[in-house]
Amino acid sequence: MLVLREVTVRFGALAAVDRVSLSVEEGERRALIGPNGAGKSTVFAAVAGALRPVSGRIEFAGRDVTKLSEPRRARLGIGRTFQHSSLFTGLTCLENVALAVRARRGLGLRAWLPRGRRAEIEREAAGHLAATDVSPDGPAGALSHGQGRRLELAMALAARPRLLLLDEPAAGMSAAESAELASMLRALPPELTVMIVEHDLDLVFAVASRVTALAAGQVIADGTPAQVRASPEVQKAYLGT
Ligand SMILES: Nc1ncnc2c1ncn2[C@@H]1O[C@H](COP(=O)(O)OP(=O)(O)OP(=O)(O)O)[C@@H](O)[C@H]1O
Ligand SMILES: [Mg+2]
Structure with a gap:
């Protein structure tokens, strides 16, 4: 590999x-x-x-x-997480991972998407959060240190490396x-x-x-x-x- x-x-x-x-x-x-x-x-x-x-x-x-x-x-x-934290602290955990899913699909971070498409991206993001045991709601900035690192792992997995x-x-x-x-x-x-x-x-x-x-x-x-x-x-x- x-x-x-x-x-x-x-x-x-x-x-x-x-x-x-x-x-x-x-x-x-x-x-x-x-x-x-x-x-x-x-x-x-x-x-x-x-x-x-x-x-x-x-x-x-x-x-x-x-x-x-x-x-x-x-x-x-090739995907990675960083030695120092790299989260969007003002967004929810689900939004952080959804951004990573969008990036992988080559969709602009702000591009407008029909509701069905958005829901599908959020379902995928929720799956990555479940795999890393992070709750989707609430701002990423409010997570404990350990949860924040797991959110970063979920974001890296969303790139499907x-x-x-x-x-x-x-x-x-x-x-x-x-x-x-x-x-x-x-x-x-x-x-x-x-x-x-x-x-x-x-x-x-x-x-x-x-x-x-x-x-x-x-x-x-x-x-x-x-x-x-x-x-x-x-x-x-x-x-x-
Ligand atoms: N951007 C940089 N400019 C100059 N020197 C650097 C830079 N990044 C790393 N170094 C130097 O390169 C060497 C290797 O650094 P690196 O960060 O890869 O080590 P590391 O094994 O990851 O260490 P740590 O366990 O502290 O994270 C060190 O001497 C470091 O000071
Ligand atoms: Mg290092």
């Missing part, structure tokens, strides 16, 4: 992502872990098309997407909220490929079938959760010894 070949992304002199190669199978649940500044979010930005690598190649579903724009990649099926990139979906969640998120992620359709960046290693090990560890822009371990957990390089990167 996704192949990175020797991908390098630079910010000036800094190689934030340094010759990263990895390969993710369809339906896989892959975690990307590593200390702060390791380059995890930058990998996601490069895959989504928000940042252009200076060298290397990115293939999605068998196609070279390295030079495609972010909207083109979104239309091909084939590959979903989740950047720290459990950030700021309580242990109970994070456990609830883990079961929600496990319930996603099996054919959906999911990559998750997360510092909450309990969530990582509950969800991921395979883990890639980054440090200073480079892959330092790649394997099953148990293999990566046992890797001396990973322990060194986390403990800083």
Whole structure:
């Protein structure tokens, strides 16, 4: 589903992502872990098309997407949620998700639609909200932190991605909220490929079938959760010894 070949992304002199190669199978649940500044979010930005690598190649579903724009990649099926919240706080939860459904269908956010069409979009939006256990009514701005992150997940699902990139979906969640998120992620359709960046290693090990560890822009371990957990390089990167 996704192949990175020797991908390098630079910010000036800094190689934030340094010759990263990895390969993710369809339906896989892959975690990307590593200390702060390791380059995890930058990998996601490069895959989504928000940042252009200076060298290397990115293939999605068998196609070279390295030079495609972010909207083109979104239309091909690369979806994501962001490390920092990106909700329309003045709109209801249903309206937030309905906007995402409209965007996927190429409908202008304000375009007038007949009532039947609007109702159909709202039904689909309500389905995504049910999957993430968020109530449709009430402004998005009034949600608890954990509910807000789940609303963002519903919005990402509304794009009907084939590959979903989740950047720290459990950030700021309580242990109970994070456990609830883990079961929600496990319930996603099996054919959906999911990559998750997360510092909450309990969530990582509950969800991921395979883990890639980054440090200073480079892959330092790649394997099953148990293999990566046992890797001396990973322990060194986390403990800083
Ligand atoms: N827009 C930018 N301009 C300059 N440097 C950047 C930019 N974005 C990230 N960096 C730097 O690139 C490196 C990788 O950052 P990145 O955000 O990818 O790390 P991360 O692994 O996601 O970290 P965290 O766990 O803190 O989110 C860091 O040294 C960071 O300071
Ligand atoms: Mg990050």
